[in-house]
Amino acid sequence: MVSSPTTVPGRAPQRGRARGRRGRLGRLVEPTALLAPGLIFYAVLVLVPVLLVGAYMFATRGRFGGVEWTFTLDNFGRLFDPLYLDVLQQSVLIAAAATGLALLIGYPTAYAISRLPVRWRTVALVLVVVPFWTNFLIRTYAWIVLLNSQGLLNDALVGTGLIEERFTLLYTPGAVVVGLTYAYLPLMILPIYAAVEKVDHELVEASANLGANRFRTFLSVQLPLTLPGTITGCILVFVPSLGNFVIPELLGGGKTVMVGNLVRDQFLKTQDWPFGAVIAMVVVVLLLLLFGLQAWVTRRVEGAPRG
Amino acid sequence: MADTVTDTASTRRATTRYRPRTGLGWLWLPLALCALFLYIPIAVLVGMSFNDGGSAFSWDGFSFRWYAELAGDEVLRQSVLTSLMIAAGATVVATVLGTLLGVGLARHTRSKALETAAMAPAILPDLVLAIGLLAFFFVAGIPKSALTILLAHAAFGTAFVVAVVRARLTGSDASLEEASRDLGAGGFTTFVQVTLPSIAPAVVAGALLVFTLSLDEFVIAYFTAGPTTHTLPITVYSMVRTGVTPEINALATVLVAISVVVVVVAARAVRRTEKS
Amino acid sequence: MKSINRRRTTAFAAACGATLALTLSACGGDTDTGAEEPAAVDTDADITGQKIVVSNWEGYMPEDIDALYNEATGADVEITYHATNEDVVAKVTGSGGDGLDVIFASQPFLEAFAKAGLLQPLDTDAISNWGNLDADIADLTEVDGQAYWAPYTVGTTGICYREDLVDEAPDSWYDLLTPEEQYQGKVTMMGTQRWAVLPAQKALGFSANTTDEGEMEQVKELMLDAKPNLLAYDDSTFYERLISGEAVMTEAWDGWCNYGTAENADIKFVVPSEGSDLWADGMAILKSSEHLEAGYAFIDTILDAENHAWVEENILYNIPNSAARELVSPELVEQFDLLGERREEMLTGENMTDVGDDADALYNKIITEVSAS
Numbered sequence: 026m027v028s029s030p031t032t033v034p035g036r037a038p039q040r041g042r043a044r045g046r047r048g049r050l051g052r053l054v055e056p057t058a059l060l061a062p063g064l065i066f067y068a069v070l071v072l073v074p075v076l077l078v079g080a081y082m083f084a085t086r087g088r089f090g091g092v093e094w095t096f097t098l099d100n101f102g103r104l105f106d107p108l109y110l111d112v113l114q115q116s117v118l119i120a121a122a123a124t125g126l127a128l129l130i131g132y133p134t135a136y137a138i139s140r141l142p143v144r145w146r147t148v149a150l151v152l153v154v155v156p157f158w159t160n161f162l163i164r165t166y167a168w169i170v171l172l173n174s175q176g177l178l179n180d181a182l183v184g185t186g187l188i189e190e191r192f193t194l195l196y197t198p199g200a201v202v203v204g205l206t207y208a209y210l211p212l213m214i215l216p217i218y219a220a221v222e223k224v225d226h227e228l229v230e231a232s233a234n235l236g237a238n239r240f241r242t243f244l245s246v247q248l249p250l251t252l253p254g255t256i257t258g259c260i261l262v263f264v265p266s267l268g269n270f271v272i273p274e275l276l277g278g279g280k281t282v283m284v285g286n287l288v289r290d291q292f293l294k295t296q297d298w299p300f301g302a303v304i305a306m307v308v309v310v311l312l313l314l315l316f317g318l319q320a321w322v323t324r325r326v327e328g329a330p331r332g
Numbered sequence: 333m334a335d336t337v338t339d340t341a342s343t344r345r346a347t348t349r350y351r352p353r354t355g356l357g358w359l360w361l362p363l364a365l366c367a368l369f370l371y372i373p374i375a376v377l378v379g380m381s382f383n384d385g386g387s388a389f390s391w392d393g394f395s396f397r398w399y400a401e402l403a404g405d406e407v408l409r410q411s412v413l414t415s416l417m418i419a420a421g422a423t424v425v426a427t428v429l430g431t432l433l434g435v436g437l438a439r440h441t442r443s444k445a446l447e448t449a450a451m452a453p454a455i456l457p458d459l460v461l462a463i464g465l466l467a468f469f470f471v472a473g474i475p476k477s478a479l480t481i482l483l484a485h486a487a488f489g490t491a492f493v494v495a496v497v498r499a500r501l502t503g504s505d506a507s508l509e510e511a512s513r514d515l516g517a518g519g520f521t522t523f524v525q526v527t528l529p530s531i532a533p534a535v536v537a538g539a540l541l542v543f544t545l546s547l548d549e550f551v552i553a554y555f556t557a558g559p560t561t562h563t564l565p566i567t568v569y570s571m572v573r574t575g576v577t578p579e580i581n582a583l584a585t586v587l588v589a590i591s592v593v594v595v596v597v598a599a600r601a602v603r604r605t606e607k608s
Numbered sequence: 609m610k611s612i613n614r615r616r617t618t619a620f621a622a623a624c625g626a627t628l629a630l631t632l633s634a635c636g637g638d639t640d641t642g643a644e645e646p647a648a649v650d651t652d653a654d655i656t657g658q659k660i661v662v663s664n665w666e667g668y669m670p671e672d673i674d675a676l677y678n679e680a681t682g683a684d685v686e687i688t689y690h691a692t693n694e695d696v697v698a699k700v701t702g703s704g705g706d707g708l709d710v711i712f713a714s715q716p717f718l719e720a721f722a723k724a725g726l727l728q729p730l731d732t733d734a735i736s737n738w739g740n741l742d743a744d745i746a747d748l749t750e751v752d753g754q755a756y757w758a759p760y761t762v763g764t765t766g767i768c769y770r771e772d773l774v775d776e777a778p779d780s781w782y783d784l785l786t787p788e789e790q791y792q793g794k795v796t797m798m799g800t801q802r803w804a805v806l807p808a809q810k811a812l813g814f815s816a817n818t819t820d821e822g823e824m825e826q827v828k829e830l831m832l833d834a835k836p837n838l839l840a841y842d843d844s845t846f847y848e849r850l851i852s853g854e855a856v857m858t859e860a861w862d863g864w865c866n867y868g869t870a871e872n873a874d875i876k877f878v879v880p881s882e883g884s885d886l887w888a889d890g891m892a893i894l895k896s897s898e899h900l901e902a903g904y905a906f907i908d909t910i911l912d913a914e915n916h917a918w919v920e921e922n923i924l925y926n927i928p929n930s931a932a933r934e935l936v937s938p939e940l941v942e943q944f945d946l947l948g949e950r951r952e953e954m955l956t957g958e959n960m961t962d963v964g965d966d967a968d969a970l971y972n973k974i975i976t977e978v979s980a981s
Contacts, residue, residue: 055519059436063429063450063490070487071453074464081467112980130369133362140356147603149363151595156370158591160548162568163584167373169572170380175852177376193793196840210370268457271550275572278840279799282980285459292463292555294694294801295972296701302467305460312457475706559699559707560661560688574666574691574844 081302092298100303109287113307116284119198119273120266123205124213127262130206131213132255138214139221150218157211165275168204169195172276196278204272205262212261220254221247253323260319264312284308374588381581398582405579411567418478418553418563419546422485427539429486430493434534435527437494438501439509454491461488462555469556477558484556485549489542496541500534540598644754646731653901656682660709660902662891663688663699668712669910670918680912681905692800692843693717700726700894709897710906712760715748715888716802719962722756728893730755734904737911737931745928748888748959757892758907761863761925764886764957765798765806766879768860768868770850781811781880784857785834792837796849797859799841799979801971802960803885805831807859810882816958819967824974831978841979850875861887862946862954863925869944870924877946879953886957888928920947926954 082100084092103109138149156164171178172194179194194200224247232242270285277283284304291301356363381399385392402408433450453461465484469476508530512522528535550565557566571580666689670676677685688708690696696713700721713721721727732738732755738746745762749755767778774791778784785807787795798804802816808830809816814823839855847868849855860868860877868875891910893903909915916932919925921940926947927933941948963971 055523056436056440058519059432059440059523060446063433063436063494064446066425066429066487066490067449067452070465070468070483071456071461074461074468075456077467077471078460078464108977108980130362130366133359134366137356137359137363140359147599151599152367153370155588155591155595156374158544158548158595159374159584159587160565160568162550162565162572163377163580163587164373166572166580167377167584170376171373173852173854175854193839207369207373210366214366264457268459270459271569278838279842279979280835280838280840282976287976287980288459288463290976292466293698295969295976296697297969297972298463298467301463305463308457309460312455316455477707559663560686562688570666570689570691 078302078305081299082306084299086297086299097299100299103300104303104307109304112282112287113284115198115281116267117311119202119205119281119283120263122202123209123266124259124263126202126206127210127213128255128259131210131258132217135214135217136221138218150215153211153214161208162271162275164208165204165272168200168207168276172200172203195276196280198277198281200276201273201281201283204276205266205269208269208272209262209265212265213258216254216257216261217251220251220257223254224250249326252326256319256322260315263315267312268308374584377581377584378588380578381585383578383581398578399586401577401579402582402586407562408564408567408583411562411564414478414562415547415564418482418485419543421482422489422546423539423543425482425486426489426493426542427535430490430538430542431497431528431531431535433490434494434497435501435523435531438498439506439527450494451491453488454495458488458549458551462552465552466555475558476556476561478561480556480558481553481561481563484552485542485546488552489545492541492545493535493538496534496538497531500531504530544594644729644752646729646734646754647900649731649734649900649904651734651736651901651904654682655899655902655905657684658899658902659684659686660897660899660906661686661688661707662710662712662906663690663696663708664712665690668923670915670922673909676915677906677909680909681902683899683902683905685906694800706896708894709899709903710891710893712889712891714802714960715757715890716960716962718749718757718890718892719751720968721892722751723962726895727756728895728897728900728903730758730893730904730907735908735911737908737913740911740913740916740929740931742928742930745888749890757890758911759888759890759928760910761919761923762886762888762928762955763862763926764879764884764954765803765859765861766865766877766884767857768847768850768865768875768877769857770853770872770874771876772874773853773856777876778857778878779881781807781882783880784859785811785830785837787837787857791856793839794855795837795857796839796842796846796855797834798843798846799975800843801975803843803859804841804975804978805971806885806960807880808834810880810884813882816885816960817963819963819970821970824970828974828978831974832981835978835981847875861925863923866924866944866946879957884957885960886955887960926951 081092083096083098085095085097085099087093134153138146138153141149170176173179176195228246228250229242232246233239237245267283268285268288270283270289273281273283273286284307288301288305288308291297291304382394382396383391384395384397437447437450461484465480465487469480474480509522509526512526513519517525548565549563550569553563553566554569557563568580568583660683662685664687669687673687674685677683690699693714696711696717699708700711718727722729730749732746735758738758741759745759746755749757749759767781767784769778771777784795784797797807805824805827806816808827809818809823812823812826812830814820814827818824839849842849842858846855846858846860847864850858850868851872862877865875865877869877891907893900893907897903910919911929913929913931913935916927916929917935920927920932920936924944924947936947946954962968
């Protein structure tokens with residue numbers, strides 16, 4: 026005879042009785058103990074600050090920072106000044122360019138890594154990640170040295186006779202794009218690699234067996250299947266690029282102002298916190314729309330019935 | 333029987349135009365270009381760290397003097413210590429809160445809202461969090477110091493621990509924990525003796541993640557640091573802004589060396605746990 | 609004049625009170641400061657063991673200042689650095705100056721802080737070395753007849769350039785704003801608020817302290833025209849660019865240019881013919897400081913003839929301390945004519961002062977618009 030697991034000699038079945046004793050409220054103790062500390066911490070250190078920034082949008086600036094709690098909608102009006110809309114547009118373009126460049130370099134690289142012999146893949150991934158773990162400011166500084174008109178890139182180009190005269194690569198929007206791409210490239214490569222690796226190669230073979238050439242196979246099988254991963258990679262590059270102020274400052278020479286610089290300046294230089302809050306919120310809304318887009322595309326690709 | 337099968341398979345393979353999967357073909361090119369792109373700046377940094385002269389552009393001979401200066405740089409040493417302390421503190425807080433939150437989310441609720449809320453700090457741009465915290469500490473009258481940076485880093489580090497722990501838990505099923513409860517263990521005992529050990533690798537991974545993120549984190553620290561608090565990234569930022577000596581190159585080389593060691597060790601450790 | 613100042617001061621006080629009311633900072637702006645009385649200072653107080661925190665530009669003070677200070681007074685000093693005046697603003701206001709006792713900043717900013725009630729009014733009698741200072745410069749430190757800061761260095765802004773890389777020496781601000789084609793992309797200007805607009809202001813014949821909106825609009829237009837010709841906006845590394853040859857002409861302060869001359873004798877300084885400013889950097893004690901006597905002692909230590917002479921000898925800026933100047937080595941003064949023969953020329957500019965809240969906001973808006981274009 027097999028004894029039921031709940032009838033251990035000497036001990037009554039606990040489950041029903043324990044629940045009954047503690048009641049419905051009792052069942053909330055455990056989830057609360059688990060969820061409460063973290064959520065309260067978040068509420069204080071994340072929710073309140075963000076709400077505060079939201080509230081600041083409607084306040085008036087104090088001369089040396091902080092705000093005067095006088096309600097005003099002026100800050101929004103200032104936002105629609107073509108100047109700031111231009112900055113926003115330029116930021117989006119630069120971030121998009123960096124994302125595009127990262128995609129251009131990152132997708133083939135990720136694909137190549139997935140085709141390496143297995144033991145080399147880990148090595149390759151490690152090599153991709155190592156620069157990322159070096160301090161981000163120092164990596165940017167490396168580009169200041171490289172792109173300088175007295176620097177190595179110019180040396181190489183002039184030395185090999187490719188160009189006549191040294192020219193300034195540094196302190197242009199182009200330098201900012203390169204800097205951003207360099208900073209976040211690993212974030213593009215890793216998700217794409219994960220997606221490419223998951224692609225069932227049976228599908229690829231099947232497509233080939235059905236007569237499609239490599240390119241067609243890539244377009245109709247590989248690309249759609251890796252799309253969610255690719256989009257993740259794009260977002261992981263686009264989001265930090267958009268809000269970045271260090272790279273435009275260091276590599277842009279103070280001449281390329283992006284949204285991040287604007288916000289930073291309002292809070293730490295010109296001390297116009299309410300206006301800075303408005304700009305920051307615009308960025309947040311923009312990014313939320315982007316996430317919504319990503320979620321929609323992912324649902325379409327993964328949920329759609331295969332045709 | 334088996335022969336026929338393999339014969340048919342190999343015949344099929346012979347007639348397909350599809351070449352075998354291994355081998356890169358033209359993909360060598362983007363891979364090489366990417367490697368160059370990623371490593372030439374690093375090579376330049378490392379190379380110039382041995383430059384005897386102070387210029388970043390001309391080579392004056394081989395020397396270790398910048399490493400000597402690095403070792404003697406008091407401000408830098410202090411910043412490293414500050415960064416380590418903040419990272420350690422933030423890791424402890426974030427790991428504890430994040431693990432609790434992660435378990436709670438995975439096992440006790442299906443609310444999408446709570447899930448998004450838990451991930452919020454990782455999704456928000458760090459600049460927004462930074463200015464929010466600046467404003468918060470200002471309004472609450474909390475003087476900025478290393479502690480405020482610690483709290484800030486803990487806040488956004490928690491999100492990462494939650495992600496890792498949740499990922500680990502939603503994969504596995506809850507039967508072990510249910511069994512533990514059936515046998516009479518209370519919630520707390522189950523948590524400590526059953527749940528925690530099963531997510532231990534995830535907790536450790538999350539803790540490591542928070543630690544490294546905090547060490548390198550610049551934007552939030554920059555906004556929440558007190559007038560005399562300097563983390564390593566903040567010090568590097570002022571070094572880069574106010575004109576540099578190759579001391580920075582020496583620092584870069586040291587950091588690269590450390591990252592290589594850490595990443596290799598971690599990769600080996602991960603592979604070992606996967607094998608076991 | 610006095611009533612306008614009083615109205616403005618009260619407005620500042622109200623603004624300050626409202627915004628900083630919730631913080632721990634000691635915003636003393638609730639007094640109607642016609643002429644604020646300095647707090648009583650016990651010059652014989654024993655300050656051994658006290659520690660103050662000073663914020664300054666890097667490399668702008670004797671390296672062994674903590675040893676000098678400790679030797680003279682028994683107290684300790686911790687130095688923290690800021691890169692620009694705006695950084696000081698952020699530090700002083702972001703946390704009400706918590707953690708800082710003495711700050712070094714430029715005159716317009718110090719005056720604005722004083723009017724906002726963030727600085728301790730100074731009892732100059734309690735500073736034994738105050739008499740070392742040049743009287744005309746010492747007078748600059750007064751806001752409403754009360755001194756709020758001690759002058760540290762003085763000078764002017766001009767064009768620092770590589771003589772060997774230009775065909776002829778620049779002599780006008782337009783050489784920087786609208787340079788000849790061969791120099792385009794090889795000139796830099798400062799990005800920090802007041803000095804960013806200075807070249808354009810002077811080129812157009814306006815005052816460096818103008819608050820006229822029409823005039824500033826013209827300044828903005830000129831700056832927008834100038835921007836494409838620039839290599840970069842740079843407040844801190846311009847002399848290195850001259851040394852490396854990245855730039856041939858830069859907007860620079862006279863003392864900064866001396867650093868360049870020290871490394872490359874082809875680097876020269878010129879004050880453009882349209883005129884320039886007379887700027888002064890100084891040190892002030894924050895109202896929120898809890899170490900009043902130690903702060904006074906620090907200022908006194910710096911103004912000591914020998915210590916202040918060290919300043920000129922090592923950071924190559926002009927100092928407003930006649931007693932100290934007598935101690936500066938003659939060779940140095942020989943080598944750097946900006947400190948020697950041409951010293952008087954450096955001090956003929958228009959004194960740059962605080963322009964008030966509204967004009968300040970206007971200047972900031974213009975900077976933002978120009979850099980974002």
